[in-house]
Amino acid sequence: MNNTHIKIATKDLNLFYGDNHAVKNINIRIEEKNVTALIGPSGCGKSTFLKTLNRMNDLIPYVRITGDVYFEDLDVYKDYDIVELRKRIGMVFQKPNPFPMSIYDNVAYGPRIHGIKAKETLDEIVKNSLEKAALWEEVKDRLKQNALGLSGGQQQRLCIARVLAVEPEVILMDEPTSALDPLATLKIEDLVHELRNNYTIIIVTHNMQQAARISDQTAFFLHGEIVEYGATEKIFRVPEDKRTEDYITGRFG
């Protein structure tokens, strides 16, 4: 544990929606090139917590945040330019949200807004990203077709390719398979497995088998707090906290 690099850390992080205290005193250290799963019943604050990491909560009015979030030892809310931050911390959403444009343009969107114009470079990035997202073989002959014509699973992999195209260091995934069928879910899980070698991945999931299958570290959220955080194997085999055990064995949630 000592020589691993801490990519993201939070210190006494709290988040309020108006009067609702949604995230309470979170202190967590997330390792580089690891898959960290956030589990817990719905409404436990895990998605909200995830969105504080790339400041997507800034979009919601009446949100108040106290405490600190560090990314590479710098404060996310003070030291970073928000656009730069989001470029380095990518995000995949619950429901696939490809833009209503061609598959190619979807992947090229990020590089383009960050100033890459040369056609060859873009072609290269699109191909690479789609390959990394395990989608290239399926779509290489119809890159000009509208992305909304793809299946749900393909759309989600396209969204992952879209994130990869801007070369982030961290990828946040907010229940990325909750809208997909089991086969498509499996493909995404395989993909996450591949990606862990090069990216730091934080994934929110409802599905405990999924967390057990793909993650190295697991954090269990309950009522806005982290009840237990540690190696996935340990959390699932010998949880320390009774509440974690109850949740994992399906006694509530």
Added chain:
Amino acid sequence: MKQRRIKEIIQKSFIWLCTFITVAALAWIVIYIIANGFEHLNLDFIFSEYKGGKNGILPMILSTVYVAFLSVIIATPIGIGAALYLVEYAKPGKLLYLVRFATETLAGIPSIIYGLFGFIFFVTILKFSFSLLSGALTLSIMVLPTVIRTTEEALKCVPVSYREGSLALGATKFQTIRGVVLPSAIPGILTAVILSIGRIVGETAAVYLTAGMVTRFPDSIMDSGRTLSVHLYVLAKEGISFEEAFATATILIITVALINLATNKAAGRLKRRYEP
């Protein structure tokens, strides 16, 4: 029981009667005008000038097209900009309320008031005289609420997830608007433009006090010109020629029908886009 049945029959017949009146009024107006107008409608009428022995309406068609084009060019960018501000930037509060109030009031002002205003402001004070420009400027204010409102609706239809997706990639707000939001709203914006054209083509009171009613071919936007609706008004009011009036009215009705068709097409495309 029996009394209630009789009452219901009377009520139901009244509803049917009213619907019949609505439909019959429409059918009567449209059929009557087209039936009388069609026989006078020919290529020579549409494509010749209005001078010498000729009484063609080509100059009026051109003036209408110029005025409509100019107005749309002026009103569309401003209207889209305003709608973008209202939907994407404005926070609930005084400013939003003020702009909303202004657009609603502008939408309710009768066209003759626009005419009056255009006459005193553009024609007299700014010295644009009776010209296509004066007419277009006046009409562009008149259609501004239509453009703003329709575009606003279209922007509100663009799913939040598109904006989130773009912002999460590190796009700025304006990049998101330009790259994702606006392109997604294009069919709605198209609807706004078509609706505006419809209003401009049908407008009379505001145009004839600002663009005048000269029947020549307009050489430039500083020339006075007579739009089709104004032409119909003059023909009917002065009793010059009812045949020409019928034919002109027929062209106006056909134009409106085409515009409605185009609007429905555009709106249909918008709807399809967001339905899986």
Added chain:
Amino acid sequence: MNRVCNPISADLEYGTQQKRFRLRNLKEHIAEGLLLLCAFLAVLSLLIIATYIFYSGVPIFGKVGFKEIVFGMTWKPLEDMFGIFPMIAASLLATIGAVAFGATVGLMTAVFLAELAPLWLSKVIRPAIELLAGIPSVVYGFFGLIVIVPLIDKYFGGGGNSLLAAIIILGVMILPTIVSISETSLRSVPIEYKEGSLALGASQLQTIFKVSIPAARSGIAAGIILGMGRAIGETMAVILVIGNTPQLPGSLLDRARTLTSNIAIEMSYAQGLHQEALFATGVVLFVFIMILNIVLTTIFRKAGEEK
């Protein structure tokens, strides 16, 4: 992560990056400013319009007298008599008449389309009504001139150019507005309301009149007010059929002149005080429209609160 070792080059890099961010943020602010300007242009337009209309139309109230204009019975601009009461009366009468006709027929048509019509029939009627909404008002006027006026003359006498002709034309003109807005609000009445009523043994028609229409009343009222605005503001269609004599109409068959037609007819040649009087006519019209608008916003706000 490999940190940059040379602190000077790191600082340099940091500096250029900051500059890039600042430039980009500046662009963002400019874009937002431009959009705000567009939104503000709408407010500015209204302000300029209101200012000029009032600036040109209000002074004459001081010169001639408010009472002499608003309640004056005689319009003889060449003799400096600018009484527009007959026009106010004609505008109001024509509007009331048109709305009485349009609201009744329009609401019933909306009921038919929303509640009774089979799908195929409403699919035919709805686009037809949209077409009716798009037809230029001058075409309505022309139709009135060529069909309605002679019919009135034939059956009632008096030449046909009359308040009645204006009422008929305006009534038909505002039908589409009332029908489409009423239909929309009738359709948005929650189905539970209707089911509740039907389950109590009420008939379909009882449900419509006792439940649906009251539930949709704010939408229906809004449609009627909008129609009213259209009627009072209409110009060209009215000019062609109303006769335009500036007199207080004694009956439906009398000729009359509305506020709008007063402006449209005389504006092109009016000078001096006469022109001011026409602007004063515009001011009166403007005030009427503002009142309607305030009523309308109140209704919408109420409807919003109810939901």
